[in-house]
Amino acid sequence: xxxFSFAFPKPGTKKLLVGATLxxxxxxxxxxxxxxxxxxxxxxKPLLDAFIREKLGHVPATWVGTQWVYAAALFLAGIAMxxxxxxxxxxxxxxxxxxxxxxxxxxxxxxVGVAGFLQWIAxxxxxxxKEDLVPxxxxxxxxxxxxxxVVAGMTxxxxxxxxxxxxxxxxxDVGIFYILAVTSFIVVGILLSGWSSNSKWSLFxxxxxxxxxxxxxxxAGLAILVPVLMAGTLSTxxxxxxxxxxxxxxxxxxxxxxxxxxxxxxxxxxxxGNRTPFDLAEAESExxxxxxxxxxxxxxxxxxxxxxxxxxxxxxxxxxxFLGGWxxxxxxAQTWAxxxxxxxxxxxxxxxxxxxxxxxxxxKTLFLVNVVIWIRWTLPRIRIDQMMNLCWKYLVPxxxxxxxxxxxxxxxxxxxxxxxxxxxxVVFAATVWVTWRFLxxxxxxxxxxxxxxxxxxxx
Amino acid sequence: xxxxxxxxxxLAVVIVLAVILxxxxxxxxxxxxxxRPNEAKSSPFEFGSxxxxxxxxRFDVKFYLLALLFVVFDVEAVFMYPWAVSxxxxxxxxxxxMAVFGATLVVGLVYVWKKGAIDWSRE
Numbered sequence: 148x149x150x151f152s153f154a155f156p157k158p159g160t161k162k163l164l165v166g167a168t169l170x171x172x173x174x175x176x177x178x179x180x181x182x183x184x185x186x187x188x189x190x191x192k193p194l195l196d197a198f199i200r201e202k203l204g205h206v207p208a209t210w211v212g213t214q215w216v217y218a219a220a221l222f223l224a225g226i227a228m229x230x231x232x233x234x235x236x237x238x239x240x241x242x243x244x245x246x247x248x249x250x251x252x253x254x255x256x257x258x259v260g261v262a263g264f265l266q267w268i269a270x271x272x273x274x275x276x277k278e279d280l281v282p283x284x285x286x287x288x289x290x291x292x293x294x295x296x297v298v299a300g301m302t303x304x305x306x307x308x309x310x311x312x313x314x315x316x317x318x319x320d321v322g323i324f325y326i327l328a329v330t331s332f333i334v335v336g337i338l339l340s341g342w343s344s345n346s347k348w349s350l351f352x353x354x355x356x357x358x359x360x361x362x363x364x365x366x367a368g369l370a371i372l373v374p375v376l377m378a379g380t381l382s383t384x385x386x387x388x389x390x391x392x393x394x395x396x397x398x399x400x401x402x403x404x405x406x407x408x409x410x411x412x413x414x415x416x417x418x419x420g421n422r423t424p425f426d427l428a429e430a431e432s433e434x435x436x437x438x439x440x441x442x443x444x445x446x447x448x449x450x451x452x453x454x455x456x457x458x459x460x461x462x463x464x465x466x467x468x469f470l471g472g473w474x475x476x477x478x479x480a481q482t483w484a485x486x487x488x489x490x491x492x493x494x495x496x497x498x499x500x501x502x503x504x505x506x507x508x509x510x511k512t513l514f515l516v517n518v519v520i521w522i523r524w525t526l527p528r529i530r531i532d533q534m535m536n537l538c539w540k541y542l543v544p545x546x547x548x549x550x551x552x553x554x555x556x557x558x559x560x561x562x563x564x565x566x567x568x569x570x571x572x573v574v575f576a577a578t579v580w581v582t583w584r585f586l587x588x589x590x591x592x593x594x595x596x597x598x599x600x601x602x603x604x605x606x
Numbered sequence: 607x608x609x610x611x612x613x614x615x616x617l618a619v620v621i622v623l624a625v626i627l628x629x630x631x632x633x634x635x636x637x638x639x640x641x642r643p644n645e646a647k648s649s650p651f652e653f654g655s656x657x658x659x660x661x662x663x664r665f666d667v668k669f670y671l672l673a674l675l676f677v678v679f680d681v682e683a684v685f686m687y688p689w690a691v692s693x694x695x696x697x698x699x700x701x702x703x704m705a706v707f708g709a710t711l712v713v714g715l716v717y718v719w720k721k722g723a724i725d726w727s728r729e
Contacts, residue, residue, distance in 0.1 A: 190616070221619040229627055278640050279632070283648035295628045302624040306616055317616035324687050346650035347663050354665050361676040368683035375690045440651055445635035449628070532726035535672075539715075539724040543679070547712060550686075554693075554701065 168261040175234060182227040184501045188313035188493075190224040192217075197491035224316045228305040236456035237267035243455070243520050250524040271448065279444035282345055289343035294442075294449040296336030301453045301460070303329040308463050309383050311473045311505040312483060322383035323371055326464065327364070330419065333453070334360050337438050344441040352437025355427050355531065360419050362538045367415035369546030373408035373553045374398045374468045387472030388480070395571035397471040402560075402567070403574065404552035409469040411542050411549065413515075416461045418534070420454065423523040427531055462515035463508070470511050473504035671723055682711050 189195065196207040199216055207213050241256065241264060248255025256263030281287050307322040309315040319325050334357055341353020375381060377398055378389035390397050398405045418425040429437030439450045466472055478500065488494035529537070560567040650657050689696075689704050718724060 217615070218619060221616050222623065225616075225620045225623040229623065275635050276638050276640075277635070278642065278647075279635055280643070280647055282650055283645075284650070294632075295625065298628050299621070299624045302627070303617070303620060306620050316620070317613065319613060342662065344650070345662060348651065350662060351665065354669050358669050358672050361680075362672060365676065365679040365683065368680065368686075372683070372686055372690050375687065376693065379691060379694050381687065381691055435651060444639055445632055449631070535724055535726040539675075540719065543715065547708070551708075 165261050168264045171260070172264055175238070179231050179234060180502065180505060183231060183310055183314050184498065184505055186227045187224045187310075187316060188501060190220045190316060191313065194492070195220055201491060221316070225306075228316055229302060232302065232305055232456040232459065233452060235459050236452050236454075237271065239455040239458050239516065240270070240451065241267045243458075243523075246517075246520050247524045250521075274445050274448040277444040279446060280441075282441050284345040285441065286343040286345070289339050290441075291446075293336045293340035293343065294446045296332050296339060297453050298449055300330055300332030300334075300336060301456050303332065304460050307383055308460065309387065309467060309472060310463070310508050311501050313501060314473075314505060315384060318382055318384045320385075321381050323375065323386065323464075323468070324381050326383070327368060327371065331364070340442070341438040344438075346441050348435040348440040349438050352429060352434045352440065355434075356421060356429075356438055359421070359425060359427060359534060362535065363415040363418035363425075363542075366411050366538060366542035366546045367419065369543065369550055370408040370412035370415065371468060372546075372550050373402070373405050376550070376553050376557060377402065377405065383467050387467055387474060390471045390474055392471065392474040392476035392478060394471070395568070395575045396474070397469060399469040399471075400571040400574045400578070402553060402556050403570065404549040404556060405469060406574065407545060408549045408553075409465065411546050412468065413461075413465055414537075414542065416464065417519065417522065418538070420457045420461055422461075422519060424526040424529045425534060426528055427534060458516045458519060459512060461519060462512035465515055466508060466511040472511075473508040475500070475503055475507055668726065675718060675723065678714065679711065682707075 189198070195216060196213075199205050199207045199210065199213060203212075203216075205212065244266070245255045245262065247253075256266040259265045259269045281290055304326050306316045307319050307325050309318070337353050337356045337360070341349045341351075341356075344350070374386055378386045380386060380389070394400060399409050400406070421429060429439070434440070439447060442450065483497070483500065486494065486496040486500055488497070556567075685707070686704065689700060693700060
């Protein structure tokens with residue numbers, strides 16, 4: 148194994164680089180968390196009314212500026228969510244390349260900053276300075292418009308996606324249904340880009356991607372029905388409030404069919420996000436880059452931004468629906484209310500708890516993101532007929548069955564709540580045991596090939 | 607403002623923001639990037655050789671069939687959402703109605719399956 152040496156010109160430069168990377172690695176998550184925790188909960192009618200009354204000295208009901216304050220607060224919260232999505236998308240692009248390198252016994256990006264941490268910023272800046280080509284025979288207007296649809300499909304989801312007890316831009320009463328609906332914008336963008344490019348690769352990629360995304364929307368819709376039936380609401384925050392902090396209070400463990408629905412939803416989301424093993428649409432070995440083959444410069448970058456920002460969305464939707472969302476173990480709705488206090492603005496403890504809830508939500512979501520990346524670099528791409536079979540012959544019937552079982556289960560749970568409790572504990576214990584066995588086996592496998600492992604200390 | 611519309615007000619703001627975001631990023635790229643088009647760059651990518659035939663080629667009819675299937679089953683899912691939310695209030699009669707509706711669709715799925723519409727590799 149050849150050793151790559153990375154000699155810096157001066158020790159001083161190296162120190163500077165380490166400092167810059169560490170600074171960025173600490174400051175960026177802190178900034179994002181701060182933005183989410185202190186800005187987004189303020190977008191709340193009672194809080195804004197109190198703000199107008201006490202800080203601005205106007206009566207909210209009659210003052211003309213009230214709507215403008217609402218709009219400004221929403222704008223700030225929207226910008227906070229966008230910043231969050233763009234930056235996590237960027238960091239995931241670096242993280243995925245590092246993980247891929249590890250899985251494939253390579254080193255991966257390691258030049259820009261320590262461990263290549265600043266690579267994603269360098270990539271974005273590079274793409275910003277590239278020529279934005281429009282192919283000669285392309286339908287220029289549709290070609291230029293397509294990335295907007297893709298970006299809208301990603302950013303609109305963020306409006307209803309929670310990240311903490313009060314951290315959601317708008318808690319719509321049709322929340323999860325709305326998320327399902329606006330994700331379809333991405334299909335429109337894909338079709339537009341494929342058709343307008345006037346390239347065979349783009350067209351075939353777009354048609355395949357549309358067939359795939361559209362097919363997997365059916366099992367995803369059926370799987371989401373299961374938590375909706377259990378909670379009796381579509382609001383994302385309502386779904387989380389119907390669950391609890393402890394694992395055996397999550398929907399995933401409370402109902403065996405919900406565990407099945409979780410896997411159906413997870414597989415469907417992989418397919419909808421065009422992630423391996425469902426990346427037929429952009430199969431490099433057959434279709435160049437699929438529907439965005441003809442794109443260059445920053446338009447190309449937007450497709451990738453959406454792909455990686457979608458990683459967070461995949462994890463966050465599954466966490467919201469099945470894994471208890473931001474619920475903190477042992478903290479009930481009464482605790483939240485008492486910590487908040489009776490004043491017009493929440494007390495300090497409330498803000499601290501918001502941080503904890505954001506942390507819990509982020510840990511669950513990042514765990515799922517890791518699973519998605521791990522799957523991508525482990526499984527080969529499946530064929531299109533296998534993909535269609537999996538969707539229509541397995542996932543759709545399984546989704547129907549899970550929904551029917553949930554109906555019966557809900558009746559049993561209302562009639563004898565103890566059944567639900569015992570099942571939750573049993574399923575939870577079984578999951579812990581399976582995880583434990585899995586980790587043991589992995590450790591054994593790794594130790595078997597320990598002598599063949601490549602030295603990656605030069606990161 | 608209408609209170610019903612009030613809860614959707616954030617969406618309007620965010621749509622505006624999303625468009626602004628796209629415009630800013632692409633506008634910035636337009637300002638900073640070079641602009642030197644030539645014939646080779648503007649022809650569709652076909653591994654360096656001259657493009658043969660139309661860019662917008664014909665594709666398999668199976669994709670249309672799939673789109674039809676999607677419409678049927680996705681609309682069905684749309685109908686199930688409001689029912690799932692209000693099941694607690696509506697009780698058994700609504701359950702029976704939805705069971706009939708769902709059974710019809712399962713029969714449809716079985717029919718499509720037997721007809722081979724979802725067998726992708728069939729010639």
